[in-house]
Amino acid sequence: MISAARLRRSLVLVGIAAAVVLPARLSAFDQDQAALAAITGILVISVVLLSGYVGQISFCQFSFAAIGAFTTGALVDGHGWNFWLAMPVGVVAAAGVGVLVGIPALRLTGLLLAVLTVAVALFFDNFVLATNTWPAFSGGSTQWHPHKPSLLGQQLTGEYSFYLFTLVVLLLVVALVWNLRTGKVGRVLRAVRDSELAAGTMGLNVTAWKLAAFGLSAAIAGLAGCLIAVANESVSAGSFDFLHSVQIIAIATVWGVGSLAAAGLGGIFFVYGPELLSKTPLSAKWFPLLVGAALVVQLVYTPEGIVAKTQADIAHLLHRRTRVPVADTSMVEAA
């Protein structure tokens, strides 16, 4: 019998191989789209971390991404910085703003937290990124056009090579978050999610951990933003508005906030969904409606998300669930 862990490892390896090989045959346009799908996957992971592990919600992930993108745009295009220097600045800046948003979020959960993060997103859309507010950051009436970077002497200007670069970053982020999840930090975050009261009395600084989660999630979103900036080689406020954040949340929820595999699938869905729709009698404009409908159907039938549901089904098929012995409550004397 195949063990679940081994099956998962094989599936992951096959998935990575397919992600490397298949896009090589695609058109340049589709390779660009594939890079955007990988970057969107990074954004979905930022939601998985915050919502799936810590039980918080944020409707301003694209605002965090915007910080990364506009920092990259301003530094690379405006000041002639190297992308590799600008990117960490963008990530740290996004993390800093994430912690700031996390401070009022400390005392809020659920609906009120959602409203707070919506307010942050709208503040970015209508003020921070508005043309006249801060031209040194937003680029004013002329957009930033940061060039694609080079890596180890290789220019990443080719569509396929840039795609591979984004894929590697996505996999690194997945590995990082996976390690966090399976180690002490993941346990701590899930403990805070399940009972803040108990987590505090068990010696955990609940405040610090929640802020760390917000900061880390914002940092990952900011990293995605830096990549978006160079992927498009232009940075415009329209690509980072509130509605994008809502769609990312919806997609992460549909595929499952508890799962990292959701990230890859969610990214592909987000980028290719509108395109597939445009080939049908409908147009790409129907995509948000489709996402909304999928969300409703999924919330009714598989609240844990499509990926988690499928994983559970596969595990169920592989070996019948062993029942937990609950009858035995007698004390066993310590040896």
Place this chain on the structure above:
Amino acid sequence: MALLEITSVSKRFGGVQALEDVTFEVREGEILGLIGPNGAGKTTMFNIVSGVFEADQGHVRFRDQDLRGLRPHRRARMGIARTFQNLQLFQRMTVLENLMVSVDAFARRGLLADALRLPVARFEEKRADERAQSLLYFLGIGHTANTLAGDLPVGLQRRVELGRALALRPTLLLLDEPAAGLDARETVDLASTLRRIRDRFKLTMLLVDHDMALVMRVCEHIYVLDFGRLISEGAPEQIREDATVIRAYLGEAA
């Protein structure tokens, strides 16, 4: 020597005086009982000691240090651990993970060591796993290690709460109605477990219960709360005979 000193503590919630001028102390190594009918202020006292909220008046001193202003995790680090009457396990985590949270609550390794899976992280992970496992076996619930805590029956959940508190290696253990929901035989088992815990881990316990069965079995000294005031104290035999206590418990019928 007094490990925990409660001096003139009062706490009011709106129109309800939950605690009024309560003074007592817990000496090192003893199992002290705090009993009283429902609503007498027992859980409020626990919440004040563990830092969930502050007393309006009075002082709580632990090892000669005033605890005022210290948040719960700081008090846990000083050696105060507790269980909860209305179970507060991490429900969507396994029993083993519940204990491991406390085992390495004070571990130094953080985000970076975990994200990069440094050797120190793997080493400490293994150690935490072993320590949590051995505690589960000590408590006789080794077989539940990989079950989600929320899926266990209440009796076992109480035992997991006990294990999670012990995993902090506390010097003072606060037990909030550990016998609630247990049948007579389980209560007897629990009493012997608590004595074994005290002897093995050399710790001090403050035990709250409204049911006298457990308290009478394990406590050397008992304080009785009623409507937020201490109405009596003494050895179990004395309390059993105390007319004030019987009246508080049984009301007019006595």
